[in-house]
Each structure stands twice: as C-alpha cells, then as structure tokens.
Amino acid sequence: MSKTNEADNVLLKADHIKVHFKGKSKKDGSVKAVDDVSFTIMRGETFGVVGESGCGKSTLGRTLVRLQDPTEGHIYIDECDIASLKGSELKEMRKKAQIIFQDPSACLNPRRTIKQILMEPYEIHGLDKEKDVEAEIERLVQLVGLDTYHLSRYPHELSGGQKQRVGIARALALKPELIVCDEAVSALDVSVQAQVLNLLEELKKKLNLTYFFISHNLNVVYQVSDRVGVMYLGKMVEIATYNKLYEKRYHPYTEALLSAIPQVDDSASTERIHLKGEVPSPSNPPSGCHFHTRCPKACEKCRILEPKLIEVDEGHFVACHLYDTETDIKEGDITE
Amino acid sequence: MVRAVKKLFKSNYLFTLGVIVCVFWIVMAILAPVVSPYDPIEQNAELRLEAPSLAHLFGTDNFGRDIFSRVIYGGRYSLLAGLLTVFIAGIIGTFYGAIAGYVGGKVDNIMMRLSEMILSFPSLILAMIINAVMGSNLFNTMFALVIVAWPTYARLMRSVVLSVKENEYVEAAEVLGASKIRILTKEIIPNSIQSVLIMATTDIGNQILMFSTLSFLGLGSAPPTPEWGMMVSDGVEYFNKFWVAGFPGLAIFTMAVGANFIGDGLRDLLDPKLRKQF
Structure with a gap:
C-alpha cells in the first residue's frame, strides 16, 4: 500500500x-x-x-x-x-453511517417500547436471531446513560434528553x-x-x-x-x-x-x-x-x-x- | 397485550358494555333457531299488530309475525352485512390509502382519482347498479356495499399517512435500512390506523341501514326474510304501534352504539399514551 x-x-x-x-x-x-x-x-x-x-x-x-x-x-x-x-x-x-435527529419526540415511534425501537436495527439486518442481542441492547442503553428498566417504557414516558439518548443508542446499534x-x-x-x-x-x-x-x-x-x-x-x-x-x-x-x-x-x-x-x-x-x-x-x-x-x-x-x-x-x- | 385488554375491561365500563351488547347480538343471531320462540316468517292473521305481551315480548307486526323472533333472526343478515362490509372495506381502504399516501407522486394521483370515481356516484345508486347487474343475493349486495364503502376509508387513511410519514421515526427506519414494506407495516400503518378504526365502528350502523335500504328497494334480502332495516321501514307505516318499528330500530341502535364503545376502547388500547390512563 x-x-x-x-x-x-x-x-x-x-x-x-x-x-x-x-x-x-x-x-x-x-x-x-x-x-x-x-x-x-x-x-x-x-x-x-x-x-x-x-x-x-x-x-x-x-x-x-x-x-x-x-x-x-x-x-x-x-x-x-x-x-x-x-x-x-x-x-x-x-x-x-447513521444519523441523530433534531426532534427527540418525533424520532421514536410512539407505539413501540424502547426495547422494540432498539431491536429494530438488529431485525432489519437479520441479527435478531443471535443469542446476545438482548445483552447487546442492555449494553447500548447503559452506554448512553439510561437504565435497563427504561427498555419497557414507551417514548412518551421519557424526558426529551432521555429520548435523545435512545435516538443515539439506536444510531449506535449497527456500530x-x-x-x-x-x-x-x-x-x-x-x-x-x-x-x-x-x-x-x-x-x-x-x-x-x-x-x-x-x-x-x-x-x-x-x-x-x-x-x-x-x-x-x-x-x-x-x-x-x-x-x-x-x-x-x-x-x-x-x-x-x-x-x-x-x-x-x-x-x-x-x-x-x-x-x-x-x-x-x-x-x-x-x-x-x-x-x-x-x-x-x-x-x-x-x-x-x-x-x-x-x-x-x-x-x-x-x-x-x-x-x-x-x-x-x-x-x-x-x-x- | 392480554393484560392490557383485561385492564381495559375493568376500567372502561363503556367498552365492556359495548362488548356485551355486540356479543349478545352475535350470539343471538347464531343461536336464532334455538332462542327464538316462534317461526319468524309464519303469519297469523288473528294476531295482527298485537302490543307487546308475555306471549309476544316485542309484539307482532301487520302479518301477525312475532317481532321478537324476527329481530333475533334479523341479526343474521343485518350483522353480517354491517360487520363484514365494514371489515372488508376497512382493510381494502386502509392498505389502498396507506400505499397511495406513502408512495405519493403519480401513484398517489392515479390511485386517488380511481377511488374518487367511485365516490363521485351517489352511493345508493351505485350499489343498486352493481346489485342489479350482478343479480340480487346477500353476497352480491355485500359486495356492492364494500365497493361503495372502501374509498372513504382509503381517503381518510391517505390523509393521515401523509402527515405520519413525515415523522422522523420513519426516516430513522429508512436510515437503518428498513424496506418500504417494513416501514409501511411497522411504522406508518400502526400510527395511522386509529382514525380508520373509529370511523369503522361508527360505520357499522350506517352499513346496516344501507343494507336495509337496498333490501327495501328489492335488492339484498327480499321479504319475508327478517332483516332489521327492512323491519324498521315496514314498521314506519304503523307509527302509532311503536313496537313494530321500535324494537328492530332499538336493535340497530344498540348495535351501532355498542360498536362505537368498542371503537373508543380500542383506540385507547392502541395508543400507548392513553393506555396509561386506565
């Protein structure tokens, strides 16, 4: 080279x-x-x-x-x-290449839990069958400063900052x-x-x-x-x-x-x-x-x-x- | 989900009431031969226009037929026409409108103009024409009703999708590499279906009436078949004998209101923001 x-x-x-x-x-x-x-x-x-x-x-x-x-x-x-x-x-x-959006409340599907939202990138790329996806998501959530109990929440139950953190976690999921x-x-x-x-x-x-x-x-x-x-x-x-x-x-x-x-x-x-x-x-x-x-x-x-x-x-x-x-x-x- | 449904039953009494009423009518219709005390089409000239009594709970009509039995049997046709028409028209309209709204551009234009062609006819006349061309039976009448009803759902769905698809979560899914079909079914339709659902529940009553209008005009079900709408329109001639039109009317009314309550409950169930409140 x-x-x-x-x-x-x-x-x-x-x-x-x-x-x-x-x-x-x-x-x-x-x-x-x-x-x-x-x-x-x-x-x-x-x-x-x-x-x-x-x-x-x-x-x-x-x-x-x-x-x-x-x-x-x-x-x-x-x-x-x-x-x-x-x-x-x-x-x-x-x-x-991923993107983080401006409006944290508009960038999360209001009908899905945080876990479902974070699962999405794995589902789309066929990685959701792997065993450690759950652990991976938990790791992601902690990485962006949220707790694992947030996973079962819906977007409207989180604050703006927390929602933006979820948006960041989603962007990070695919590395x-x-x-x-x-x-x-x-x-x-x-x-x-x-x-x-x-x-x-x-x-x-x-x-x-x-x-x-x-x-x-x-x-x-x-x-x-x-x-x-x-x-x-x-x-x-x-x-x-x-x-x-x-x-x-x-x-x-x-x-x-x-x-x-x-x-x-x-x-x-x-x-x-x-x-x-x-x-x-x-x-x-x-x-x-x-x-x-x-x-x-x-x-x-x-x-x-x-x-x-x-x-x-x-x-x-x-x-x-x-x-x-x-x-x-x-x-x-x-x-x- | 099961837990949420249980919770809904406990806290939303109107929803519970709606379910009870609708299930009641459906069960009655299914078990009609067992529960009805008389034959619904057997005439008895001696008992014309009898007031409600213990022998005839809802009284008798101008041919001496037992109205209670006729209402129970009538549910078989009316409910089938109302529920199935709305169900099929709703599904067709939802997908048609969602695709038109999401794809947009020329596809949207062509699809919506096609649906407007149907809307531009007076619905009753169009249903009559379809019915007359295809021959009059229960299936064809329902087919005609579906043809007339679905464009309204499609238009409603399209208008909702137009605003929903601009949300950033749709773009987020796109950036993640989601296919158009996945975005449509997982992101857009779940967030737009609400208003269609509510319209569908209010539409059930309409469709029952529409069906009976067609029956009245000699399409759909023919006399002496008992059918709620037709019984009402026959009973109007005897307006001083309230029970003739009143009881079948009450059946339509309770069914429509019950369906509305269910619709309200479903809306709460489908919207996570409202789910918390009950």
Whole structure:
C-alpha cells in the first residue's frame, strides 16, 4: 500500500455534491439546496457545519446518509462511492453511517417500547436471531446513560434528553463509523444540551466515532468541532480547523456570522457586523458569489465570477475573491 | 397485550358494555333457531299488530309475525352485512390509502382519482347498479356495499399517512435500512390506523341501514326474510304501534352504539399514551 498516511485517515470524501429540488412546474426552476460542495472528513474528527437556516446544511447531512439522493456528485466512505448504491449494497452501507435527529419526540415511534425501537436495527439486518442481542441492547442503553428498566417504557414516558439518548443508542446499534448529528441538541433544554454533548464526546472517544455535526448554534459547534465548515446558500464558503477559525476568519460572511456570538467578556467582544437584507432565494441565487448581495466588501468581480474554494493557509479554505488573486474577469465571463 | 385488554375491561365500563351488547347480538343471531320462540316468517292473521305481551315480548307486526323472533333472526343478515362490509372495506381502504399516501407522486394521483370515481356516484345508486347487474343475493349486495364503502376509508387513511410519514421515526427506519414494506407495516400503518378504526365502528350502523335500504328497494334480502332495516321501514307505516318499528330500530341502535364503545376502547388500547390512563 503506497497511500499516504493522510489518505488512510480520510473517512468520508464529498466530491462536488449537488442536491437540487425540482419545482412543481417546469417554469419554477430548481431549488439548489446544496450546490457543488466538496470536503473531506478525517477518521475520528468532528466536522461542524454552521450556517443560517435554509443554507442547505441539513440537506447536506441527509445526503451523507442517503436519506436524500444527490443530484450530482460522489460521496466516498472508505473509498466506496455511496452516492450510487442501491438495494442490498445500500443496506450494507447503512451500517457505516447513521444519523441523530433534531426532534427527540418525533424520532421514536410512539407505539413501540424502547426495547422494540432498539431491536429494530438488529431485525432489519437479520441479527435478531443471535443469542446476545438482548445483552447487546442492555449494553447500548447503559452506554448512553439510561437504565435497563427504561427498555419497557414507551417514548412518551421519557424526558426529551432521555429520548435523545435512545435516538443515539439506536444510531449506535449497527456500530457505524460516521454519525451525522442533525441539530442533535437544538430541541433540548440548555442544561440537557450540555449533558448530551458530553455524552457524544464520551462516545466518540470510546467507540472511535466520527461526527458530522450540524447546528445553527455557533457556541455548540465551537465546543464540539475539530474543523468547521461555514455554509451559505448551498455553498461551503469557508472550511478551517477550530483554532484557525477562531484566530482569523477570511470570508466576510464567516466574520459576520461569528461576530454574532455573544461574548461574556465585554472587552474581548468585537464590533458586531450586521448583514443587510435577506438571504436570497435558493431557487434563483445571485450570479457570481452568492453572498455578494449582502457582502460589505463586494466588488465587480464578485458579481460576475463564482469564487472557488482555495487554500489560503494550511488547512484553511475560503471561497472568496478577496483572497483569490489568480483568477480575474475575462471578456467572455461578462454576460448580459 | 392480554393484560392490557383485561385492564381495559375493568376500567372502561363503556367498552365492556359495548362488548356485551355486540356479543349478545352475535350470539343471538347464531343461536336464532334455538332462542327464538316462534317461526319468524309464519303469519297469523288473528294476531295482527298485537302490543307487546308475555306471549309476544316485542309484539307482532301487520302479518301477525312475532317481532321478537324476527329481530333475533334479523341479526343474521343485518350483522353480517354491517360487520363484514365494514371489515372488508376497512382493510381494502386502509392498505389502498396507506400505499397511495406513502408512495405519493403519480401513484398517489392515479390511485386517488380511481377511488374518487367511485365516490363521485351517489352511493345508493351505485350499489343498486352493481346489485342489479350482478343479480340480487346477500353476497352480491355485500359486495356492492364494500365497493361503495372502501374509498372513504382509503381517503381518510391517505390523509393521515401523509402527515405520519413525515415523522422522523420513519426516516430513522429508512436510515437503518428498513424496506418500504417494513416501514409501511411497522411504522406508518400502526400510527395511522386509529382514525380508520373509529370511523369503522361508527360505520357499522350506517352499513346496516344501507343494507336495509337496498333490501327495501328489492335488492339484498327480499321479504319475508327478517332483516332489521327492512323491519324498521315496514314498521314506519304503523307509527302509532311503536313496537313494530321500535324494537328492530332499538336493535340497530344498540348495535351501532355498542360498536362505537368498542371503537373508543380500542383506540385507547392502541395508543400507548392513553393506555396509561386506565
């Protein structure tokens, strides 16, 4: 094997993923929920994704577990392109990537006991005939901090935090490598949020998990993530490690977004950057850089050319013309 | 489950009452030759329109037939028409609606337009046409009733499924690799069946009446066969002799109400949230 160490460590590689939703009539055009997004996730890291609501972060997460089929692009998990899998291969792939949902009360079937819910993954994959399934479920339940007596309960008899723990246990049942946390703590009380985040952190260490952590809560993402991706209108505009992003943000959108985090220490707080206007409609995004309509630093080039994600610092990628000196407007680019 | 049913009997008196009433009528219908004191179609001109007495508990009708015996025998047809029609129509409608709602898109469109074709006819006329074309007997009448009744269940089921399928537990099952059939039968139908069940229990009375309407029009059961609905419609002519229409009417009423109580109880039994309360 002549692969570099780094390549070995890549768990997931997203390659130009596009998810477009067609409108009802042909005239409407399609909503570009995720538009040409590429990134990699290393084994054992937590990749956080932030962005305003409607920027496509949930759609991206759902695509990674194939709840949503990508319109275009490839998703490699362990070198295997999961974007085009079907039937039994897809079912097999399900064991590798699981998802934790936002609403703990909606993600558990109200008519089944916790035990039946946790039994489901084993039944689906034909593992329920094995002797130690019961023991396995009991182990799972304890792993997520519940007791075995909870197994005979129904979802409505549990609290929100407990339900979310059941959701986590269900996601863990198939021993996945990647877990997509789709706003996994936003529906919980703040105190419970911390507990669940700690649990996730603990599980990550114990089971060697990799998280794709979606949230609109910047503090939460900051707390858990090793690397953070910032999304705006279906595009990844900045990817960097947590430390790098904390030190210096390149993209004007990231700057504005992160300036919105409330600071305890008043002296340390930076000037809050207020963005003007609304997020444009993803069915009819602005030309060039999608952010140019609201960007305080936009120039002529931004209106015409779409910026590419370039590496401005080691491991720090930005899609912004301010830092891209190589490309420039050509004659042919100017349309209309 | 057995424990839950026992608990339901103990705590929900209306459910218990409903079960008793329905079982009573069903047993009476089955044991009709044994329990009825007279022949239900034997006429006796001397005893026309007798008021209820010890000899004739429910009195006699315009042909001097014993109404008590006729009500007992009548259960054989009315109950069969009511229960079986609702049961079959309910099952067809449930699956049809669930599939249409879950699959969605073009399949949904085609399936629902087909069911609406049936709904667009006045139900009585459609049942009459089917009956007239196929020939009039008990089986064909019930077949016609099922044809007319199932689209309502399908529509109800579809509308419930449309909202149930958006729940995250459906997606959770999908991510775990569950097949569409498994999701439909284990996640969606159990969570949507409730309203269909309740509608079915209220529909039993309707179907009995519908059957008797068809009988009245000369389809279904023909006189002198005793049948609750027909007995009511015959009895209306003698409205100052309340027992002629009153007792068979009471039979339909108790049966329908009993079925309703059972439906309520079943709803509680099927919903874990309500199960705790009793």
